[in-house]
Amino acid sequence: MILEMKNIQKAFDGLQVLKDISFSVDSGEVISVIGPSGxxxxxxxxxxxxxxxxxxxxxxxxxxxxxxxxxxxxxVYAPKKDILKCKSYFGLVFQQFNxxxxxxxxxxxxxxxxxVQKRDRAEVTEEALELLRKMGLSDKANAYPDQxxxxxxxxxxxxxxxxxxxxxxxxxxxxxALDPELTGEVLKVIRQLAEENMTMVIVTHEMPxxxxxxxxxxxxxxxxxVEEGHPEQVFGDPKQERTRQFLQNYNR
Amino acid sequence: MSVPTMIIQxxxxxxxxxxxxxxxxxxxxxxxxxxYFGKTCRFRIIRGIVTVYISIMRGTPLMLQTMVIFFGxxxxxxxxxxxxxxxxxxxxxFIVNYAAYFAEIYRGGIESIPVGQTEAxxxxxxxxxxxxxxxxxxxxxxxxxxxxxxxxxxxxxxTSLAHVIGTVEMFTRARQIAVAPxxxxxxxxxxxxxxxYVFNYIMAFIMSRIEKKxxxxx
Ligand SMILES: Nc1ncnc2c1ncn2[C@@H]1O[C@H](COP(=O)(O)OP(=O)(O)OP(=O)(O)O)[C@@H](O)[C@H]1O
Ligand SMILES: [Mg+2]
Numbered sequence: 001m002i003l004e005m006k007n008i009q010k011a012f013d014g015l016q017v018l019k020d021i022s023f024s025v026d027s028g029e030v031i032s033v034i035g036p037s038g039x040x041x042x043x044x045x046x047x048x049x050x051x052x053x054x055x056x057x058x059x060x061x062x063x064x065x066x067x068x069x070x071x072x073x074x075x076v077y078a079p080k081k082d083i084l085k086c087k088s089y090f091g092l093v094f095q096q097f098n099x100x101x102x103x104x105x106x107x108x109x110x111x112x113x114x115x116v117q118k119r120d121r122a123e124v125t126e127e128a129l130e131l132l133r134k135m136g137l138s139d140k141a142n143a144y145p146d147q148x149x150x151x152x153x154x155x156x157x158x159x160x161x162x163x164x165x166x167x168x169x170x171x172x173x174x175x176x177a178l179d180p181e182l183t184g185e186v187l188k189v190i191r192q193l194a195e196e197n198m199t200m201v202i203v204t205h206e207m208p209x210x211x212x213x214x215x216x217x218x219x220x221x222x223x224x225x226v227e228e229g230h231p232e233q234v235f236g237d238p239k240q241e242r243t244r245q246f247l248q249n250y251n252r
Numbered sequence: 253m254s255v256p257t258m259i260i261q262x263x264x265x266x267x268x269x270x271x272x273x274x275x276x277x278x279x280x281x282x283x284x285x286x287x288y289f290g291k292t293c294r295f296r297i298i299r300g301i302v303t304v305y306i307s308i309m310r311g312t313p314l315m316l317q318t319m320v321i322f323f324g325x326x327x328x329x330x331x332x333x334x335x336x337x338x339x340x341x342x343x344x345x346f347i348v349n350y351a352a353y354f355a356e357i358y359r360g361g362i363e364s365i366p367v368g369q370t371e372a373x374x375x376x377x378x379x380x381x382x383x384x385x386x387x388x389x390x391x392x393x394x395x396x397x398x399x400x401x402x403x404x405x406x407x408x409x410x411t412s413l414a415h416v417i418g419t420v421e422m423f424t425r426a427r428q429i430a431v432a433p434x435x436x437x438x439x440x441x442x443x444x445x446x447x448x449y450v451f452n453y454i455m456a457f458i459m460s461r462i463e464k465k466x467x468x469x470x
Binding site for chain 2: 049050051084087088090091092094096098099100101102111112115116117144145146160164
């Protein structure tokens with residue numbers, strides 16, 4: 001078990017966005033999270049990556065209990081150094097890439113491993129160049145982010161996350177900010193990672209892609225998990241009426 | 253007074269002008285960052301104090317502030333101020349005033365940086381300090397360079413305000429020379445204007461070079 005989130009609750013000024021959500025990620029799993037806009041998918045990822053704090057519930061990464069509901073019913077977080085350790089277990093790929101514009105591509109990849117993980121610069125650089133090769137971006141190592149297309153930026157962002165050697169990679173709609181003709185190159189990279197058994201959690205609106213790439217699908221609506229299971233079951237033979245409606249609206 | 257003597261006299265006084273200018277920048281650029289931290293501090297009291305300070309600095313004339321700092325100590329404590337207090341008072345007044353403007357410029361620059369930058373850094377495990385120094389500051393400077401250039405040029409001209417407390421920078425010297433008997437008269441002011449103009453021209457050039465240095469990224 002890489003990540004286990006139990007009974008997660010999260011509200012934004014009175015609006016209960018996550019209502020008692022539990023989910024876990026095993027090594028090698030590729031999980032797709034689907035659901036209508038506003039159902040709490042991003043919030044779930046942001047809680048898992050500590051960009052938001054949960055109100056109640058527990059978060060465990062590997063052997064570290066990062067947060068748990070305390071005596072007063074409120075979630076209590078582990079000390080900073082434990083949270084930092086957890087952060088080395090995951091990477092997050094944003095919809096808007098969020099590359100560092102003042103660093104060139106190579107430095108975007110190497111800065112955090114050297115600074116945060118205190119790894120050897122030469123070794124990190126070598127690994128980073130290898131990652132760029134894998135992403136088909138060898139010739140862009142010295143380019144700055146604003147000189148890249150959206151698809152290239154997103155592949156750099158994926159490489160930046162991978163440079164930390166995470167155990168699980170989260171994606172929040174990695175292709176939603178891209179022109180349609182550029183989504184293919186990014187989805188291809190993710191598919192390639194899936195074939196290499198990279199553990200991933202992907203929030204996406206690309207249904208055919210989710211069906212093809214994942215081995216587990218979670219359908220969220222209104223802050224709860226409505227249905228989950230194998231993609232062939234969820235997409236091919238949904239048990240819940242709400243899932244059926246959502247997928248129908250999508251296919252139209 | 254002959255014209256060459258006048259020019260030399262102005263040049264000597266211009267050293268004081270450049271001294272006020274240089275020391276003000278040296279002090280106010282970093283102090284502005286500190287003021288920015290105060291303005292965005294999570295403690296309400298500090299935030300409140302800094303907000304009031306900024307609004308006074310921006311809402312009253314720099315000339316008046318210079319006078320308050322110069323005359324303040326002797327009026328409050330009835331003490332004799334040292335001889336070099338004139339120059340020191342000007343520099344303190346200017347630093348404290350410009351820091352308020354710089355703080356607001358910094359704040360505008362920092363707030364215009366997408367929050368995704370901070371979030372990406374947080375996920376990668378950067379501490380808040382590392383994020384500020386490595387990710388936010390360079391992007392902030394890139395964004396505020398044009399505003400900083402404006403302030404720098406205003407500062408060159410503002411140095412002439414030091415005359416209110418009798419600091420002999422170039423403007424004061426020019427006035428003294430111009431009204432003296434047998435002086436080159438109006439020509440003195442013309443030469444002073446050339447000094448200001450050329451210095452500003454050089455500063456604008458330097459700033460544009462720095463701006464270029466930063467423009468390797470968007
Ligand atoms: N920081 C915030 N402050 C207040 N409300 C928020 C905040 N972040 C999210 N919300 C609200 O929480 C709800 C869930 O948002 P979330 O972004 O998690 O949905 P989503 O499933 O990712 O939707 P989408 O498919 O549009 O990305 C929305 O109603 C949203 O307005
Ligand atoms: Mg979202």
